[in-house]
Amino acid sequence: MSIVISSYEELDLQETFGIDCHSLQDLVSIPKNPQRLEELGGNHGLAEKLRTSLEEGLSKHANTANSHRIERFSNNVLPDPPIDPLWKMIVEALKDETLIILIIAAVVSIILGSIDYTSEDPSTGWIEGVAILVAVVVVTLVTSINNYKNQQRFLELNKKSADRTVKVVRGGEQCIISVFDVLVGDILMIDTGDIVCADGVFVEGHSIICDESSMTGESDPIKKGHTKDKLDPFFISGTTVQEGFGKMMVTSVGVNSINGKIMMSLRTEVEDTPLQEKLGQLADRIGKFGLIAAGLMLLITIPKYFIELKVNDIKITTDCISDVTKIVVDAITIVVVAVPEGLPLAVTVALAFGMLKMFKENNLVRHMASCETMGSATTICSDKTGTLTTNQMTVVSGHIASYIEHVDYNVKYNIPQHIHSIITDGICINSNAYEGISPKGRTEFIGSKTECALLKFAQVFGADYQAARATANIKKLYPFTSAKKKMGVLIQQENGHYRLYTKGASEIILSQCTTYFDKEGQIKPMTEEVKQMFEQTIFKFASDTLRTIGLAYADYDPEQYNLDGDEPTTGLCFIGLVGIRDPIRAEVPKAVAQFQQAGVVVRMVTGDNIVTAENIAKRCGILTKGGICMEGTEFRRMPDKEVEAILPRLQVLARSSPLDKRRLVQLLKDSGEVVAVTGDGTNDGPALKLAHVGFSMGVTGTEVAIAASDVVLLDDNFASILTINIVAVIVAFVGNIYGSGKSPLTGIQLLWINLIMDTLAALALATDPPSDSLLNRPPHGKDAPLISRTMWRDILGQAAFQLAIQFLLLYLGCDFYNMILDGGIKKDSVRHYTIIFNTFVFLQVFNEINARVLGNDLNPFKRIFTNPIYVIIWFATIGIQILFVTFGGTATSTTPLTLGEWGLCVATGFISLPLGFLLRLIPIKNARVERKRVEDIEEAQENTPIFKKTERYV
Template sequence: MEKNGSFISDAAPRYLSPGIKMNVEPKEPEELVSQDVLTTREFAFSPDRLSNLISSRSLTDFFNCQGIIGLAKGLHTDARGGLSMDETVPKSLDAREWGIALQTDRQNDAFAMRKQVFGDNHLPLRKPPTILQLLWMAYNDHVLFLLTGAAIISLALGLYQTFATRHGPGNPPVEWVEGVAILVAVVIIVLVSTTNDYQKQRKFQKLNRKKQDRDVKVIRSARSQEVPIYDLMVGDVVLIDPGDVIPADGILIQGHRVQCDESSATGETEPQAKHPGNEVFSAFQDGRDCQHMDPFLISGTKVTEGVGSFLVLATGLRSTHGKIILSLDEEPDFTPLQLRLNTLAKYIARFGVIISLLLFVILFIRFLVGLRSSSQTPAEKGQSFLNIFITALTVLVIAVPEGLPLTVTLALAFATTRMLKDNNLVRLLRACETMGNATDICSDKTGTLTQNKMIVVSGCFGDNSEFERQLAAPYGATTNGDDKTLATEYIQSLPDDTRIILKESIVTNTTAVESDSSGEASSFLGSNTEAALLQFCRSHLGMGPVDVERANVKIVELFPFDASRQCMLTVVQQEDGRYRVYVKGAPEVLLRKCTRVVESPAGGLATIPITETITQSLQQAIARYATKSLRTIGLCFRDLHNWPLTEDIKFEDFFADLTFLAVFGIRDPLRNGAEDAVRACLKAGVAVRMVTGDNALTARAIATECGILVDPDDVVMEGHEFRQLSQSQQTDLIPHLKVLARSLPDDKRTLVARLQEAGRVVAVTGDGTNDAPALATADVGFSMGISGTEIAREASSIVLMDDNFSSIVKAVMWGRAVGDAVKRFLQFQITITITSVGLAFVSAIASSEERSVLTAVQLMWVNLFQDTLAALALATDPPTERILNRKPEPKNARLIPAPLWKMIVGQSIYQLAVTLVLHFAGSAIFSYHTEHEKQQLQTAVFNTYVWLQIFNIYNNRQLEKSINIFEGVLHNWLFIAINVLMIGIQILIMFVGGRAFSIVTLSGAQWAYSVVLGALCIPLGFLIRLVPDRLVERILRATGTLWDLIPSRKRQEPPRNT
């Protein structure tokens, strides 16, 4: 059977694979030649034919394509070496055999013809709304419809009055202006809302593209390398490992025990075994029963077990996953905060409807009563009624808080975009806000708290041959230039058979592949632990290219690393025909399965029975490495006399009677900043727990170094001890358990579940396939962007792009920033809603003309910066380090806590007092008697009210009891821009608004007291912050009404999307 030059030999057993189609009368292989050449002259197979081969899963069609050999030949690729990196136009094949006439007009563009014929691997994204759709979505509101209709009628009446009636001196014909002004205000609101929505859509589109982006391992020009998933092409040879998500449709070339979870594509819940294409082709050709053999790999499905390589046949839209995505039309789910804000908005809207209806009824009754004595013309009476209707509608417009859902969406869009720069790729929006309430972080050790830059620094061969001091200095010490020379001399002094067995044990028991380093120092793609072992092999055991070394060893069985077993096992056939088992894994686990040990590696491979003394000596060596924060890896072997051991081969058949060969200590230094990040979490009230597969001594050393273990009551426990505890014992232990060592993936899930049962909000990190249940169970799951598997990423809600614990702290900060942004805007909007509605209601009721002191156009301008501009300004503040100085909010915390209520009530009272006093008593206070002075007073009321909001927005930037409300303002250019825009527009309105805004020019003194009265809300804010929160809470509990109306998070929490 042919070996894979870059991977492992073919020895996959047969499993039942339902869904495979096979016709009873197969065609001859030669019949495929001319079937597709007319549509695809450059290749023997058209894209549609390859896509149909996968979708039909027909073994007859596969046989008619001449199997792997025929498909590779027809696609101008190589099943072992992959595509050629030098390809421009595919090499010419025998035209008589394939009927191909190659074009040569794109010779200088690599893979140009291949891309043109088969396309790339871009998957379709959900089509965003067009500008016209966004405009309609912004305008599609019943209140805006009514306001538009009223404005059109007002405009019609205004035009009639302007052109059909006489106007005396001082009464210019401009009745049409108010109708036009309202329409313009509606258009501006719709345009600004559309612009916001468009920007938001662009941010989320960018985020969604980033979610799909990842690298896949391929073989090109017989070299392993990583390429972006979008650059994957038909004809590529892709390497797969457990935890991978199949990136495109294809046929398995080589593999060992490959099984895939195809539930996402077929609904089949059981993992499906896959068989190499050559094996299936041979069985079909020999007439054997191969109905249950399955060589087809489906894009979007998950590799649950096994390693191998496959030939890509369909990508992008023609792949199975692409077709499924095209058929979906999913709307994004609301986040918990959005649900709560929607509920709050409904309550506020009901309040607005009641107020506006009450205002309309009162004004309409007064209008009807005054009709008999009115001297107005019919057109003027109609205009008066329209004014009442428009005033009531405008109060409703300003009372309905359209900006509430917009705020959280803007905050999430801004936060997720900025989090990406902080190496957090948010997959589920709800996770961003949930991180603000996180109370516990269960973190892995390797790569998250440590650098994941591993090197072998210590080792023990056989019974007593150690080389720690000869190879490298202890952890944390400096090394001298002679270390490598001494280590090389020591290992070269070992006999050939010892060095060969060490090299074979490492080479065959790793799945990392060598990357194309372009002349630089070699590097490996895959596990960093395996990369460290392979680098040790290269430096000290004379290892050549990894693919060549593996090709020279005949692997007949392979069990990939499994976290539940904590080891990997390979069976190889030796040159003399005998078989040897190599095992790599946790040394203390392997020791329990060992019955013998290599007596003296320097003298050969002679073995002796392992005794209690030898076991203790080896355990002491392991403990010595572990206490120096070294990861320990053990190697064992076993010689077999018979093969196979049983017909149904199981892992347990090999994992016994082992001979202990070696244990290595691998250094993985602590990340720079890890200790500071842990300390920041503790200061923020977030408990950090380490969950690792390393032994307890290594875990304790790292946890102590990074600051996780700080209290004498902190507990370090191994997984097997934790599993033996009852549920109640685990619950009692949870507050003190800080390190869970030698843990299985299910231990992590159990720990998360126990914490959640205690009312904690839990974030957990994971990188392996078996971590998926824990990632899905946690409130927020962090997968690793560098070392994590695709299955782990799909189960997570946030991807750590740099695998760094410090990035989790950034996620906590941004999560809290989203919550703060919403609270800031709530504080601002509820204040402005109370004051504008109150001012309009009272002034309209008190007016003899049934007119509000704030006209409809003025209220529309207030509504514009209340709902849209303020949302942009307050939802985009980046978090400061001070945000970590407070404890996380409980899950059932109120959306509007006591500090917000006291600011809302205090500022509302002040603003209403100032504007109402100006409106009703201003003439007396300032001795205004002429009609022009009274018009100036009404204009000053409008101007003062706007300046109150402009200054109050600074009060709302700070939720805590801080004197400096301007802290960090220069870091938010958007806040500054919005403030400059609001001030500029207000000044412009005051000077040129004129008739449209029903205002007149103000004097310098009037401008001064308008601005000063507005600015006084800032020192008032300082005084309000001094009011004890407990006093406000008592008052709120006593009144109860508004406090109980605001929904708690617990009732509004949606089901988690797992």
Template sequence: MFLKLSKAFTFMVTGVGINTEWGLLMASISEDNGEETPLQVRLNGVATFIGIVGLTVALLVLVVLLVRYFTGHTKNLDGSPQFKAGKTKPSTAVNGAVKILTVAVTIVVVAVPEGLPLAVTLTLAYSMRKMMRDKALVRRLSACETMGSATTICSDKTGTLTLNQMTVVEAYSGGGKMDLPDSKSQLPPILSSLLIEGIAQNTTGSVFVPEGGGDPEISGSPTEKAIIGWAIKLGMNFNAVRSESSVIHVFPFNSEKKKGGVALQLSDSEAHIHWKGAAEIVLDSCTKYVDASGNTVPLDQDKMSFYKKAIEDMACSSLRCVSIAYRTYDMDKVPADEQQLAQWMIPQDDLVLLAIIGIKDPCRPVGNALKQVRMVTGDNPQTAKAIALECGILNSEEDAVEPNVIEGKVFREYTDSEREEIAEKISVMGRSSPNDKLLLVQALKRRGHVVAVTGDGTNDAPALHEADIGLSMGIQGTEVAKESSDIIILDDNFASVVKVVRWGRSVYANIQKFIQFQLTVNVAALVINVVSAMSSGEVPLNAVQLLWVNLIMDTLGALALATEPPTDHLMARSPVGRREPLITNIMWRNLLVQAAYQVTVLLILNFRGKSILGLQRETPQRAIEVNNTLIFNAFVLCQIFNEFNARKPDEFNIFKGISKNHLFIGIIGITLVLQVIIVEFVGKFTSTVKLNWKQWLISIVIGFIGWPLAALAKLIPVPKTPLHKFFTNMCNRRAKSPSKSRSKSPSMSPAKSPSHQ
């Protein structure tokens, strides 16, 4: 199909929609891969585990209580059975069974972590709001926590790791190095004219000169702005130069070829073809250069070596190197037919070198934030290596060797399995194409990494979409890149990426705090009720009391712990990655110690509380009511005190930063006030009675002991390996134990014995 827009131009449409490059790109980034985030996978596992345990315990309690009830082992206060076969009314029996069923259902309600989604949503929403202040716009809520699990970040260089303030600081032209890169007097007129012509026409930038004078305003990519700014200092009048010739054909800058060209018509018989791009690539196509006298002379081996050494030196100084070259061409050889002209490949051989320039883009001051970062850039590997050393991605020159520093074309030639092995070691990838970046992301994900990718161009969209977390640049980023990303960095600053990681880790840590707090309550409540049900047929915590505990544990606990702000302590931790368990060994230690303490104390009160509290003088009914109320009150206060412990699972100072979290303090205060009201004023509803000051003091002391106990628990060392891996390794070691071989070889000396070692 042909579209004739005017007498001068005719366009041929070769594909539309999905059949175009743009269509294929949009289709690839619009596909939903359906992958769950690492946290969602972990939460599903934890929720399923807790639910199964809770349901199992509830069924066990239901069966035990029903058997005890209908066999007459459940007694009244006077010692008589609550159920007598043939004597108890059916309605009374049904009521007794319903009460037992209510207790079992309540246990399920307490055990099932219905507050977990609330805690996750609250902490994500809170973090999302706070991250906006740190110049990070979250487009997908789950991205907040995924960033906290990120084990590696694949970042581009320009504008992210660097300031994106490019200027030409070195130039080689006329056969040697220019003393002052922007000094026009060092260049012969013909060379200066050709340079200005090529820069003005072979560019996607533009120049606006304000009326009445003033500095010209340059627009375009950072590299284009730097080159145009250099040409203006050499005396370029942008608009005047562009009017002196007409564009015949354009070969846009290509990320694969790393160069772009333009064919210009100067007269009826003469044409100029200008090329600009990666220094070493354009230089390889040059056979001549313009010397200091303005003469075009052959580019011999010595001069070629000189220019290659210049490119290497500039690259080692973290400069982006760009070569500018041209050649003449006969207009008679230019296709006259419009269709042929559209397919014409601009000649790119036998070029005349005009200049090689070095562009400096200062590195951002990002401190120690780059230990997990891999730089993926289209620049010369030497330039990328120099920037990586300056930023701290590479620690020394010894690290700057293959495969730590690799070229994109080398990486893409490996097989999938080889790429997985190499990907672990790569710190810098230079001369990379967008597809190389995508291949690196896929290889890292297959290795179990949680991968974050930063990008700003349309070509970065597939990698941004494929990554676990995509971060696009808000200033330089294209709309396609932003649509493909999960978070937009509004100031294009890597320091903001570090803040996103900080908030992400805070989200993950807050969810862990809530789970530790919730599981402690779960374990204590379930064990107390199960042991009591099996031994006496009664449970000290009734349905209403358990529902109040559930409210403290789920809703109020989620509100209190989900809004903990991030701390510097979080950044000292290693990233959790994809396979690390949500419940760590430290969490298991803390919750088991607290749960064991609560279960021990409250069971002692359940079975010996009346004698310990001196309730023998009271009526049996009164004694049981006071004792059960004290158990309920002490249990709730244990959770209030333990909520402070949950704030800092691995730190001794549990009050650090608490004055900044007003919501936490407010919720603790509200919970305490409501507990007093429940015990003292709404006893009929909750089956509680008023307690005297001594009984309140006992409850407070029981809860308070949880603080020093938590500090002592943190002195208990725990293995760094997750428990399931630890026990697996232990079993494997025992399986590999050479005990049989020792029995067969009694002459083995103790020094060589594996057990001795």
């Protein structure tokens, strides 16, 4: 059959397929159509029409060799969601009412400035209007391009989030491929916890049960099998395999699958995250402040202008139109500058860069809002395996007939021959792991890390897992479940008798055994003394942070065995137990300490026994003095009120079930905590879904501290942006009303400042990498105010200083500069206003350095060169400012300054840095409500009876 398949794929003949795409969609549909499958000749008939083999699958090079298969049935990739083109983003940006008015005013200014009788110099009168238009274009383009690139970044990250690996049979061998490479006709391997990636039909399997409630609305789990057994033969994409394992033949992929059609119909635009919405609202409020200021300025300055004309006996001419137009342009520019578009932009840029950085660190963000939530987390419930540990398991000790203190993989262990097959078959047959090619191209065991470790251990006894499985006559499989904490396989021997092999949590397996193997391999009764010996061995292994797995078997008469019943739980023979080492990640203790220093409580929730859990928690630093370590059985028996009493001190929950973990998360949420959960298995699903934010761990494992540090940067970075808004609006408003009646900051200058604060500053600050000091900060509650007390301190302090500088320069600056430099600067001249503008820009440039640090961190230069984007933008801003002032001329309403004047402008702006240092010395007590609440609970309940129990609850 494989030769036929190969020839089909080499010929690439589309007409060789005996069924079309629509017929396959009708086959696996809602409602399902088992009659149609029979009409097609069952599995064999369907496989023939799809030119595949139920045993060997497609060829190993199916994706490259058979383009017609993809052309006919599509591939397992959903098309990219539509993204707005750049021109559309530009048009949307230009729809802003204030920009439209500004453009109209600029056009009027150009027309009036070009007419002889309305301008002193018609050859240059149009320049200011054109400069304003150019500034509008630059601001619009920079913002639109930034948004466009961020849109592409998010699209790329979404693609990566959808990618994962699956197991298929190709060319008769199991191999791992990307889910995007699954084709119609593939024989797909499915296992407990898998999310079915395509529609298909059942080929073979054992005890497969799927949860299809999300697709069909059926709340009861559906058992899969052949129609002749009156079972459901269809698999629906997007559903979850609750139990069992086996094979399915893929019939529909991508947009043709049921899940694909639903996903395409549900596609909507990406919604703003909660923080973006808050910042948008804040920007609207500040914009209204600017609108009010602009309105007041018009109401005051226009009447003032005509009153002055009347007082000075100046006739109203067409020149007045040009003057009034300039006043209107200034007013509109105030509105434009007042609206801090940089706030939501800063969040978008930070999320885009943060998500990309986290992906490079093996963290994949699937929901943007979870980034913000993680920054507010007050407690983390962490899984052990693969999260706190490396998930690289190895059997290091054991007791198989006799005690093995250290397993040597270079030595073949001799065991009594008559029990050799019992030990090796018990490991090899009762397993779903297999040897194959990993995604990295290495030959290794693939599957559950525990099972991979056991198969490798079986090799020290000379076991060949493939030969053992090939000769085994499997009658029934009992898949692993979190409730039973064990799995088994029933085989029929040559003599016709049944043999059951089972493995699982060592104390559970041991409790179900009535016999055991002694040193000579003889079966002996399980006396209380022997049982205690095994329990001590389990305790010893667990105390050494080893995960213990028990192995057992039993023989049965076929006539007395109920194949339709559950797996037997009594009368087993104890083969032995093994201790599996899963090393703790080197970085975990430090990360846990950092979380605890920041006031975040770290809890470990695991399925391991209490001794192992307690020792690992101590090594990680999770279990501290006064902390409680509890078993899931005790946790389940306790009413909510008792659990709530010990909740602040509950640090380890061992032998926990999925519902235990879910209950813990719910109680923590009810007590006001912001809960994060990490997990790597199907059993973690309920808790991951219930938590405020859930982290599912990847194959290589991820560090528990990275996610938070990439997100909390958003808290304070926009402090400098708000400072500029406040100062710019007030200076322009006051300058227009008092003095000469002309704003010291012209429209084109304000637009340049707007570009600095809204786009360049947002990009520079939002891409700044996190510092370790972030982990020393307490978490922010979900209802915490957007602008913290420290932010108000910095914003108001810098704003007051900058306003004082600007007004001093406006009213006393000429005298000061003339005294220092003897430059003969005239008040309200272009040179005077150029100095004011230049100083204002440098105040912002140096304050951007202040904005790099959070809270009371005194060193704003720390790790400043770790972000090349920040450095480039900072120096580029200065370079453009030099060009702006020196060569702008009439277009920018500036004049070249002397070196002395430049020096004073820069020196004045530099004062923002020491001022920022002094402001950060002012103590601000941010209320650490969550920590205080926990302390109050501990103090109030210290003398209650429940706390007088031992710290370990068993």
